[in-house]
Amino acid sequence: MRRILVVGISGAGKSTMARALSARFAAPYHEMDALYFNGPGWAVNDDFADQVAEITASPAWIFDSFGYPAVRDLLWERADTVVWLDYRRRVIMPRILRRSLRRTILRESIFGGNRETVMDWFRRDHPAWWAWSQHAARRADIQRRADDPRFAPLRVLRFGTPRSAAEWLNERPAS
Template sequence: MSTPPARILVYGVTGSGKTTLARRIGERLGVPWHSVDDLTWEPGWVAVPPEVQRHRIEAICVQDRWVLDHAYGAWLDVPLARAHLIVGLDFPRLLSLGRLLRRTVLRLVRRDRVCNGNVESLRVSLSRDSIVLWHFSSFARKRARMRRWHADPGRPEVLLFRRPAEVEAWLRTLG
């Protein structure tokens, strides 16, 4: 890649490593990266209203340089309209699910603070609001969306990675 992209959307299934990759891309390119979960959850696991989420994302996406680690359907059009590059993490289900389970267990044990100081709980992890259940309910939809984008010549460039080693090789080409 001759000129590094300045506006990047990292997209993938739940547990694929979007936040970690967005942070790494931002650091490598010197581009501000934004954790969408921090923009959409307030302390106490209070969801930010969709119109406020949209406003926050619009404020980021009007900038010349950014990396977002995800895009919720309610405002997906905003980063898509401005992104130079979409990085799709199209990993096999067992890989992303394994990462998600490992991350969830570690956060539960260590009481890690995430999303504006929130802490994951065993009760929520086992409830119908579980991130693991969300993985199962959203996997096919997100995977199909990435693949449609990749096949659409009218979209910004889409890099579709199917293995972590491909991501690592690409990262070495940046910066």
């Protein structure tokens, strides 16, 4: 496992898992949202797809996303392992609500110096709304990709609970 893609819906813990895998396997972790949003006002990085292509050409990497269509196929084609955090809504919703509430109240800087605001909570692309409304569709899309012969012999590790994912991670020897 040298090229790892961590997937799941918002709030599943993709970034947390990716950081843990990076520490465990001594492979560089790349936060997809931080690459995509590179400035205030949620400015989009015009070189995003090229940067991801360059990173994925290297022998070892870890990414924490599924959501960017411009690079989705590339990531699945170049990964050797997909870690799928396939958690139910009752698991992810409290997580995403706590995270967004903390970010809003504390005015935490995220991705290119941006911040979540109270007004953001009323937008359809807010992480909480997104996680709720896109849960089933995201799950089905990941399953289709996991079953797609184009991506064979990709190893897909699917975890239905945070506990099973943590147990698996703890059983991995460090590189």
